[in-house]
Amino acid sequence: MSVSRRRRELSPAAVVGVGALLLAWEVGGRATGNALPPVSDVAGALVSLYASGAMLGPLAGGLTRLGLGFLAAVAVGVPVGAAMGASDAADATLGTYVAVLFVTSVSSLLPFLILLAGTGLGFHVSVVFLFAVFHVALTVRDGVRSVDPGLLRAGRVFGADGATLVRQVLLPASLPFLLAALRVGFVRAVKGVVVAELWIYAGFGSLLRSFQQFSRTDAALAVVVQLMLLAVLGSGLIRAAERRYAGWGAR
């Protein structure tokens, strides 16, 4: 059952590609005398991190920070992006700030943020927010900009205006972009979690730092794999929602 399901979702080429990579990792690791820990060691380390409970604290903390920061980024980024997409005036005013901050390295702002917000939850959530919000806003902006003006004309002709036009035409027409924005934003938010935690030796960051200190590369890579799985899982869920609710956009 689960096998057939997996087959449906993963193309044979993808399975072969991932399989080849894992094999190369394993063989390469063993051939270099564990300079790169083989994948089996990393998998073992991941299991023992869970078994010892060492992973649970960082995971719970990370998910909280991720969830709060990501929600804040969506709550701000979507309306800002929608306004920039719908109105030239909003695009001209907000656009400048968003564009400047978009190209600014968020990481370089971290020392400043620590001074401002300390190292508590507020700091983490701010970093995650800053990592995700501009990508969310700009993706939504482009989505709204790309809505066929003919659809808006049709909406108006058949009686939609103002808020109704937004709800009945603009939003559904931008839905594929909105979901894409969430996906991009989520992946950025995961990066934000890690960068913030690395800076102040918290959560996954403190795990990574201590494994580095004791040269436990297998365990460090296990943490990396854990983070990768988190990003892949989240964006996969959003992609499934795209297929489910915005499948018409792909046609």
Place this chain on the structure above:
Amino acid sequence: MADLAARDLVKTYDAGGSVRALEGVSFDVADGEFVVVVGPSGSGKSTLLSAFAGLVEPTAGAALVGGEPVEGPGPDRAVVFQSFELFPWRTARENVAFGLERMGVPADERRERADRQLERVGLADHADRYPGTLSGGQQQRVGLARALAVDPDVLLMDEPFGALDARTRATQRRELLHIWEREGTTVLFVTHDIDEALLLGDRVLVLGGGRLVDSVDVGFERPRGGRDLELTDEFLAAKRRLREVLRGVGESA
């Protein structure tokens, strides 16, 4: 039902230097009349239609429907667009029901009226399909059904068959005539196809450079369902005349 009138209609766009799309156009369309507007691209014919749809505000003059100046879109007027403009996230039935939803028609009545219109355009079996799965011809039928569903007094058609292949176009013209001959809705129909203009219209208005250049009465007997009309001497004579007029306004037809 309603009559239409254009009174010294002027529309100037000022996107990077002002462009005059309409330079004082006046004409009348009687209640129930089928009037076709032809002209080369840039002649202002789409702007004219948009003014009656309430999508474009005239710079001067007025577009009148039933004697009242048009102020924005309204359920008395429905538009069929060249590129269909169906909502891709809605099924055919939901597209047809869009206008009825905005009018506050209850759900079961909406469904019934939408299905009736879909049946009329021969798409009863496709009510649950999404536009992306329909052919161009089918999509435009949904577009026509969506317009007819609101039971408009005036049907505004902007090159509705322009994006279809020749065969589909011929079929859809016939079907439109059938429907119109039964309904008697006032129709303002924009096209650049002379044959189409003569096959469909009671009258053909020729637009060139934002001005009304000529108005040709088309006296062919109705119903005009048959194909032979295009081969008659009167038809060819009318076609020659229209071509000459259009050549005068820069159409290389």
